[in-house]
Amino acid sequence: MVEKSPTLVRLMQQLQRIPYLASKNIYRVTGYILALDSDKAQQLCAAILDAKKNIVPCKRCFTWQDREGTCAYCDSPSRDQSIICVVETWHELMAIEKTGGYRGAYHVLGGALSPLDGIEPKDLHIEELIQRVDGTIREIIIATNQTPEGEATLAYVTTQLKKKSATLPEGAAPLTYMLTCLARGVPVGASLEYIDRVTIYKALDERRPL
């Protein structure tokens, strides 16, 4: 780091831990914070500490909720609790919410399997998902990312779900949910010329009748 002031270095080290803040932006964000009015900086910190204190994960679906409040997804009467959409993280959940096209429940895994990064099944909320599935569930949509890690997680979760169905205690109601994943294909608005060939292959392979 070119900067010498220990106070400034400490601030930049703290900011650098925030993911997705490209190193070029560190200086811009640091400059913004230094140029803030003192009470604006207080407000920023109050909002951070307040959120840390009062926002906790929902015990059922692991989205964020107010400590004293109810879960916006699990406890909402307007959402269909018999469909569960399984996502890697909260910001992917928000991406789905922003479409406005999904009114079911969620299950946030908290990441994707990645042996190289030391992320194993026990580090994700997979066991909780398996526990949660019962006779009332009609559909489970696995909406992990289209990355090697996301695909591996999809495969693992699917296996675990099928294992549960196969080893139900005698006399238990059978699990009759449908297991689905997101459609793969050409993004809306894209021209084929600029799409990679694996995507085109998938779009062709998974073509649907008009």
Next chain:
Amino acid sequence: MVEKSPTLVRLMQQLQRIPYLASKNIYRVTGYILALDSDKAQQLCAAILDAKKNIVPCKRCFTWQDREGTCAYCDSPSRDQSIICVVETWHELMAIEKTGGYRGAYHVLGGALSPLDGIEPKDLHIEELIQRVDGTIREIIIATNQTPEGEATLAYVTTQLKKKSATLPEGAAPLTYMLTCLARGVPVGASLEYIDRVTIYKALDERRPL
């Protein structure tokens, strides 16, 4: 905003004010903060408030310095105080520092002229630069950005500097500094094919002997 929890909305509103945090990253950064250990969040806020309290602009060159310390640029005996590099903001200064190729002093204007955004000469540290220039200065490098605002600022600063030279009180030592700006041309490592034609035109127009 899709999110409903008031605590979370407040945090995201605070974060959204930080420039260059693309709206897609807001969810990632918010997720990072919520998943932090409580003491890590405390450390982040302590670093922000500590920096706000103890980092102030240098009264001479307007870079950031410790309140109790000296300016790393104005007060350093290893830097040539007879050359001033005029930059728009602190993060552009850092970009120049990272090259390791400049050992003179700086003057941070605090932005660029932009009538549409209401930024006029009085909002920038231009007057302070004019005041600062005296017989000891050998060179002033105007290193504003190659944007319309940066070019306008360059033109204004140049005019003001020349006006000062022309209206020196009788008997005062004449100002003999050189006024320069950054070279314009083809970026290092770039192939001409992918460079815009204005840049190529400038590179051709300002060609130099080998």
